[in-house]
Amino acid sequence: MPEIRTPPPSFSMDPAYHHWQTFGVERRVLVVARTVTTVTRLLDVLSLFEDDPRVQPFFTFDGSNPAIFSAGLPEFLHSLGTTVVPWAQAVKPGFDLAIAASENDDLAELPSPVLLIPHGIGHQKYYPRTEIVSGLNPSRLRGKRLRLGLSHGNQLRHLDGNAPPTVVIGDPCHDRMLASAHRVPHFRRLLGADSRTHVVLASTWGPDSLVGTDHLVPQRFLAELPLDEYRVSLVLHPGVWSAHSPFQVRAALATAIRGGLTVIPPQHGWQATLLSADCVISDCGSMPLYATAAGVPVIIGSPISDTVVSGSPLAELLTKAPRLVRSDLASQINATIEAGPVPGIAEQAVEYPGKCAEILRPLLYAMLDLTEPARPAVFPPLGDPAPQVQPPTTLRVAVHNEGATLAVTRFPAAVPHTGEPLPGTHVVAHAELSTLADLEGAAVIHRDRTDDFPAWAAETARRRPTARLIAATAPGRCLIRTEDGATTTLAVPPDVDPLAVASAAYWHAVRNLPLTTLRFRLGPHQITAEAD
Numbered sequence: 057m058p059e060i061r062t063p064p065p066s067f068s069m070d071p072a073y074h075h076w077q078t079f080g081v082e083r084r085v086l087v088v089a090r091t092v093t094t095v096t097r098l099l100d101v102l103s104l105f106e107d108d109p110r111v112q113p114f115f116t117f118d119g120s121n122p123a124i125f126s127a128g129l130p131e132f133l134h135s136l137g138t139t140v141v142p143w144a145q146a147v148k149p150g151f152d153l154a155i156a157a158s159e160n161d162d163l164a165e166l167p168s169p170v171l172l173i174p175h176g177i178g179h180q181k182y183y184p185r186t187e188i189v190s191g192l193n194p195s196r197l198r199g200k201r202l203r204l205g206l207s208h209g210n211q212l213r214h215l216d217g218n219a220p221p222t223v224v225i226g227d228p229c230h231d232r233m234l235a236s237a238h239r240v241p242h243f244r245r246l247l248g249a250d251s252r253t254h255v256v257l258a259s260t261w262g263p264d265s266l267v268g269t270d271h272l273v274p275q276r277f278l279a280e281l282p283l284d285e286y287r288v289s290l291v292l293h294p295g296v297w298s299a300h301s302p303f304q305v306r307a308a309l310a311t312a313i314r315g316g317l318t319v320i321p322p323q324h325g326w327q328a329t330l331l332s333a334d335c336v337i338s339d340c341g342s343m344p345l346y347a348t349a350a351g352v353p354v355i356i357g358s359p360i361s362d363t364v365v366s367g368s369p370l371a372e373l374l375t376k377a378p379r380l381v382r383s384d385l386a387s388q389i390n391a392t393i394e395a396g397p398v399p400g401i402a403e404q405a406v407e408y409p410g411k412c413a414e415i416l417r418p419l420l421y422a423m424l425d426l427t428e429p430a431r432p433a434v435f436p437p438l439g440d441p442a443p444q445v446q447p448p449t450t451l452r453v454a455v456h457n458e459g460a461t462l463a464v465t466r467f468p469a470a471v472p473h474t475g476e477p478l479p480g481t482h483v484v485a486h487a488e489l490s491t492l493a494d495l496e497g498a499a500v501i502h503r504d505r506t507d508d509f510p511a512w513a514a515e516t517a518r519r520r521p522t523a524r525l526i527a528a529t530a531p532g533r534c535l536i537r538t539e540d541g542a543t544t545t546l547a548v549p550p551d552v553d554p555l556a557v558a559s560a561a562y563w564h565a566v567r568n569l570p571l572t573t574l575r576f577r578l579g580p581h582q583i584t585a586e587a588d
Contacts, residue, residue, distance in 0.1 A: 082110040083424045086146055086168065088156035089117045091125045092132050092294040092322055094175045097157045099136075100228035101173065103436050104417045108429055114139050116146035118161050125261070125295035128302075132323055153423050159191060164199035169423045171203050172220075176342035177227055177349070177405055178207040179214060180370035181363045189214045189365055203423070205416070208407040214365075223419060226412035227405075228435065233327050233350050234410050236438040243332040247318060247443050249287035252579070255389060256333040257288065257357075258326075260341025261295035266357045269339075273357065274312035277337075278471045280385045283316060283451070284556070284579035289329055289443070293341060294322035315468035318445040325441030335389050337380060340364055344373055349402040349409070353392045355380050369404040376401075383475075449489040450498070451555075454478035455563040455576075462576035464559050469494065482524075482562060484555065487516060495520060500558050502527040506535050513537035525565055527558035534585070536561050536571060544571045546585040552578070557585045 087102065089095045095115075105111045115138050117129060133140050146154075151168045157175035174191050181190040188194075192214050197204065205225040206212065215222065236243075244250045257274060259266035267273060277288045290309070297305055309317065320329050330336060330347050338344040339358035347354050354373070357380035364371050376398045381388050408415060417433040448468035455464050456479040467473065469483055485498035495501065501520055503512070506528045513526040517537065526537040534557040536544045546557050560576040574585040 080109055081112045083112075083152040083426055084150065085111055085113045085424070086141075086151040086154040086166065087113050087115045088146075088154055088158075088161055088163070088166075088170075089115050089129060089133060090123045090156075090158040090161055091175075092128055092298065093125070094157035095129070095132060095136075096294075096324065097173065097175050097229055098155055100232050100435065101155055101416065101420075103232070104413060104420060104433065106436065107431070110426060111424065114141050114146075114151070116141050116143055118143040121161065123158070123160065125298040127298040128294070128322070129298075135323070152425075153420070155420075159193055159196040163196075163202060166199070167201075169201040169203065170199060171205060171420070171423060172197075173205040173225070173228070174207055177230065177345045178369070179211050180342070180345070180365055180368045181340075181361075182365060184363055190363075194218065203419075205419075208369075208405060210404060223415075224407055225416045225419070226408040227349075228412050228416065229327065230346065230349050230406050231410055231412040232435045232438055233331055233346070235435045236328065236331060237350075239328070239437055240332050243328045243441060246440055247287065247289060247329065247332055248445065249289075249332060252285055252287045253334045253389065253393070254287050254289065254332055255281065256291060256329055256336045256347075258291045258330065258336050258338040258341070258343035258347070259296070260293045260339055260343070261299065264340065264358055264361045265293075265296075266337065266339040267292065267296070269358045271308065273337075274309060274317050275315065275471050276382070276474065277385060278312055278315040278317060278468055279474050281389075282579065283448070283466045283468065284553075286386075286389075287318065288316075289318040289320060289333075291320045291326045291329055291343065292322065297322045311470055313444075313446055314448065314470035316445065316448045318443045321442060321444060324439060325443065328438050328441040329443075331438075335393050340370065340374060344377065345370055345401070345405050348373060348377075348397045349406055351397055351402075353377075353395060353397045355388065355392055369401050372404070373398055373401045449486045450491070450494040451484040452478075453482055453484055453500075453559040455480035455482075455559055458577060460575065461582065462560055462563060462574075464556050464576050464578050466556070466559070466578075480563060482559070484559060496522065498523055500525045500527060500562050502529060502555060502558055504529050504555075506530045506533070509535045509537075510543060513543070514541070517541075525558060525562045527555070527561075529554040529558075533588075534558055534561070536565075538565045538571075545588040546571065546574065547588055548583060548585045552581070552583050556583070560585065 147165045154166045154170045179189045179191045202220040204222040207227040209224045333352050336347040336354045337357045340361045344354040356377045360374045413433040421428045450469040452467045452469040482499035484500040485494040487503045501523045509528050528535045532550045534546045534554040556578045560574040572587045
């Protein structure tokens with residue numbers, strides 16, 4: 057476990073503390089961290105204190121009462137570079153405000169005022185095998201100085217007469233997404249989806265989740281959706297990473313990762329990924345609601361859990377959204393995109409959209425007994441996602457004639473093909489990065505540099521006699537060596553993957569057709585490659 061930065065044991069009462077501080081701190085905010093999920097939600101709230109040196113946050117977590125999904129929490133806090141105080145110190149005087157996103161810590165022990173916000177989009181679930189709404193357990197909403205923030209007034213029906221003072225604040229997470237809508241083209245470029253349909257698989261935790269009900273769901277999408285037309289990303293609930301460990305998550309997804317699956321790490325990036333999606337495939341977690349509220353259509357790919365609160369926005373969405381069909385994914389995705397998000401859901405899930413900062417910041421400063429900054433209360437845009445992606449090294453390529461042109465359709469060879477056989481299928485393998493088994497069965501062998509091509513191609517053809525074509529690529533051109541030893545250089549537009557030319561050339565070569573001009577379709581693009 058990495059070292060956690062902690063302050064002096066009695067920092068809050070030590071007079072010397074006020075002499076060595078630099079920023080003139082007047083108020084100390086305690087952030088009660090329970091899981092990675094709660095921390096990411098509380099960071100949205102903390103962003104409202106940016107550029108105000110009077111307010112300093114400190115983090116704490118109760119190690120004696122850990123959450124089920126607490127694994128990875130100390131490491132995440134360490135990565136933030138923040139100051140963490142032990143729970144025994146957190147329950148002593150010295151803090152002016154505590155903010156939390158889970159009622160499962162003993163918030164009544166904290167002597168300061170406490171603001172409790174949801175750690176999802178409102179309160180949409182029951183605790184398993186109960187009728188208690190998660191996040192609103194009356195036995196845990198204790199403390200004379202506790203205040204409760206809700207995302208929508210319709211959640212007031214779950215509270216009884218003994219509930220703490222409550223204010224409807226909207227949803228900070230949703231509003232940060234709204235504040236980042238102009239960055240979607242940038243996010244899409246970072247995620248490799250700027251010219252492709254971006255399909256996001258968003259799974260919560262548990263056996264009834266999207267991935268829990270079908271562990272192979274990422275592979276199924278990669279097997280059916282052409283690489284040049286679709287980008288498939290996966291967002292897993294931080295609880296999945298916590299319960300199984302990052303090592304096991306990567307092991308369970310190994311084939312899909314080799315097939316080009318974009319994996320979003322649990323600490324950050326999921327909001328930007330949802331925003332950049334054309335369609336989200338999800339389950340009974342918060343993700344389909346966040347996607348719908350952001351204007352992204354969803355498909356539900358898991359059974360409806362009995363933990364979903366009846367009459368909630370999530371329950372309505374799960375009833376009205378299309379269900380995932382296990383065949384012809386492309387047609388269903390395209391139809392869902394055309395239909396758009398289920399109407400009327402976003403208004404029930406988040407009240408005062410775009411106004412949360414204007415409501416929440418005055419509340420925070422009033423609880424701190426501080427004057428608000430003069431600048432407008434707004435959330436900053438989201439940071440860049442940090443996708444983890446491994447481009448496929450071996451491709452399964454189908455080529456067929458479409459009248460005057462060819463159609464080239466590419467899939468990752470690492471993912472087993474499902475469905476009807478594809479016409480004109482051949483394997484394209486990287487000379488250095490593919491496996492030996494892939495190389496032995498490849499019709500086209502390539503590398504992504506063109507230096508010393510004649511000698512390298514001749515040696516590769518000698519060592520791999522079953523290959524029908526040897527290729528080398530560079531931006532704007534593809535060098536080809538056919539079985540008879542002839543070489544050709546084909547020029548392509550600079551924004552086209554030159555490796556696709558090798559498959560069109562292979563189709564021509566096996567039919568003894570000239571390679572002077574190749575016309576083919578790659579996804580939505582019509583391409584012409586001319587011999588130099």
